[in-house]
Amino acid sequence: MLHLIRRGERLVVPFLLIIGWEIFSRSGLLPAALLPAPSIVLHSWADWAFAIDGSSQTYSGHWLSDALASCLRVLTGYAIATASGVLLGIAIGWWRWVERTIEPTVQMIRPIPPVSWIPLAIIWFGIADKPAIFLVFLGAFFPILLNTIHGVKTSDRNLIRAAAMMGATEQQMLRQVIFPAALPSIMAGLRIGIGSAWMLTVTAEMVAVKSGIGYVLWDSYYFLRYDLVLAAMVSIGLLGYGTDLLLKLLMQSTLRWQRGQTVQGR
């Protein structure tokens, strides 16, 4: 019973928000077209997803493929960012010479906002999946890289000594000591990275791609379909929330050993 109440806790705020919004929209303080009521948004969304009455016109029934297109871009860019960010981060954190030769360049590229790469991305990759994947990569790469470097640099020197005492080679040291020691920090980077990944997929889809939820969002804006704009926004929120939840579960299972050691475990 207590468990059910706990579960319900998280629904209270969204529920109140939606009720308030519905009342406000119906009150007529703003023209209904500018702030569609949740009920209308839900209706258009249902049509977008299941083609119930064609009210979302060309998008009717296309939600799944739009969501899939966006997810695929996020996943591809994010996977490339994860693999390269973790590997490069470990190398920079571990070998001084890699740090000296590569890090200054990385730190110079980092302050350039990923969205400012859009013109070049379009020139290089054209209007399709690739510029979006490239942007997602840029957005997710830096937080993952920096957190990995931090994790490696702050790993306990005595653990390295202990492993050396037990006869670890350098490669074993990196895989079996440095990587797990840096994992909590890497995971933190992954969670920041997934946020940037969604942000940049949507941005890219608004300007450089002709499919996905971001594209529907921007296209609906041109056709004054603010109900669909809102449906797209909520979709992005839910998808982002879902991927973050998956990461959180992954984190809980791989960092099981931290249980009872941190504030999180309370």
Add this chain to the structure above:
Amino acid sequence: MAAIEIRNAVKIYQDQQRKRDLLALDTVNLTVEKNDFLCLLGPSGCGKSTLLNMIAGFESVSSGEILVDGKPVTGPGADRGMVFQQPTLMPWLTVWENIAFHLKLRGVHKAARREEAQLYIDMVGLTGFENHYPNELSGGMASRVGIARALLLNPAVILMDEPFAALDAQTRMDMQEELVAIWQKHQGTVVFVTHSVEEALVLGTKIAVMSCRPGRLGELIPLDLPYPRDITEAAFNDRKRHILARFKAEADKARKSAAA
């Protein structure tokens, strides 16, 4: 052949921040015979850890040489098992995985690793805690894991750097007793660093008192008292008085030079 042979070892630390060199150890000579339980006794800051780390291969000698089993030390290796002051267990591995980490590095199969780890788990009295993570262990249990991990290497020598310093008095006494029992049963060479005169007297077959700033080694004092040692016995207290006198002189010297 002696288990450990230290010839004219000198250690100079370069202090980068203060642009000054520190002579941590000055011409140390020491021979540790096989199956000795040698206690290195000295006040803190006199270079005990430095000497132990040089034997372990974590620090290089500035001049002189260190031989273990007749071979010069060039770096850390599994022929020398180290028990650190802090347990330094891999927090992401369970007790048995920590103990068997060496076998994993050597590519031994999981079942064989698990089986061998159990021997050492039982030996140090951790039966029932095999699948606990280090953060679920008390200080004494974590020390036991550190000891079991070093024993599993089956090393020529075991180096211990004040492994019981952080434990409460009762746990420390239990651990000392068990360590002696394990050592008596399995033999082997132990170098045990401590700043406690009593601990050195309870454990060692030989005691070397270190002097401070720079760190130097006094001559070896053999202790032929039978185990387990009774700390209330007259013979024990005789030795204690003798060693305490030397230790006090060194500690005073250390304090004065630190103040100067």
